[in-house]
Amino acid sequence: MNTVLILGASRGLGLGLAAEYLARGWNVIGTIREGSPGGLPDLACDRLTIETVDVTDQAQIDALRTRLEGTAVDLLFVNAGITNANVPVAEVPTEEFVDVMVTNVLSPMRAVEALDDLVPPTGTIAVMSSRQGSITRNTNAGYEVYRASKSALNQLMRSYSVRHAADPRTFLLVDPGHARTELGGPGAVRTVEQxxxxxxxxxxxxAGQGGLHFVDYEDRIVPW
Known part of the structure; x- marks a missing residue:
């Protein structure tokens, strides 16, 4: 029975991932923030473990790693992300810019670095990215800081994969498409369930292909 560790599983796509992997017979370890359990407790079963972790707090990530000592994680899926107002970058307050970058870029990469040794050589490390992180596809601007954060995340995952060039594991940057979540907004065409x-x-x-791949939800390569 495979095990997936989902960072950010309280709501939206993360909660949807937890439900889907449970439905497929996986053991699921899902993280929530203190005071924000979302819908994850509603999925309670003997194959679900809920951990309380703020992905932006390195001490909490390290404590999670200690608690999971000896656990083999076939899939580490980091699903952390926020957005901000759709304004040009020069209009974004410094604190807001930093908050987006820490949440969307630095914290996911710190989590990958801290937890990657739980993933065996046959395993996969996936990070939720976005097609908005594609520089090639940026033809209409908008949500500039969010776009920049996903591009930076892609670049750092690229650096990580280069440092681990001899690693047989598979590294994925996944574009889930436009989904009806708090981040995606109510106007998205697809629901989380879809x-x-x-x-x-x-x-x-x-899984098992090795190397780094930037792909969308239909397994199509997304241009950098």
Whole structure:
């Protein structure tokens, strides 16, 4: 029975991922923030473990790593992300810029570095990215800081994969498409229930391939 560790599983796509992997028979370890359990407790079963972790707090990530000592995680899926107002970057307050970058870039990479040794050589490390992180596809601007954060996340995952060039594990940057979440907004075409299964299918298809891949939910390569 495979085990997935999902960082950020209280709501939205993270909660959808937890539900989907449970439905597929996986053991799921899902993290929530203190005071913000979201819907994860509603999925309670003997294959679900809930951990309280703020992904932006390095001490809490390190404590999670200690608690999971001896646990083999076939898939580490880091699903952390926030956005901000759709304004040009020069209008964004410094504190807001830093908050987006710490949450969307620095914290996911710190989590990957801290938890990657739980993932065996046959495993996968996936990070939720976005097509908005593609520089090639930026033809209409908008949400500039969010775009920049996803581009930076992609770049740092690229650096991570280069440092681990001899690593047989598979590294994924996943674009889930536009889904109806708090981040995606109510105008998105697809619900979480529609968006998540193709993401899981894509991750499963890529398992065992090795190397770094930036792909969308239909397993199509996304240009950098």
């Amino acid at each position: 968006a998540v299964p193709p993401v899981v299918d894509t991750v499963e298809k890529r």
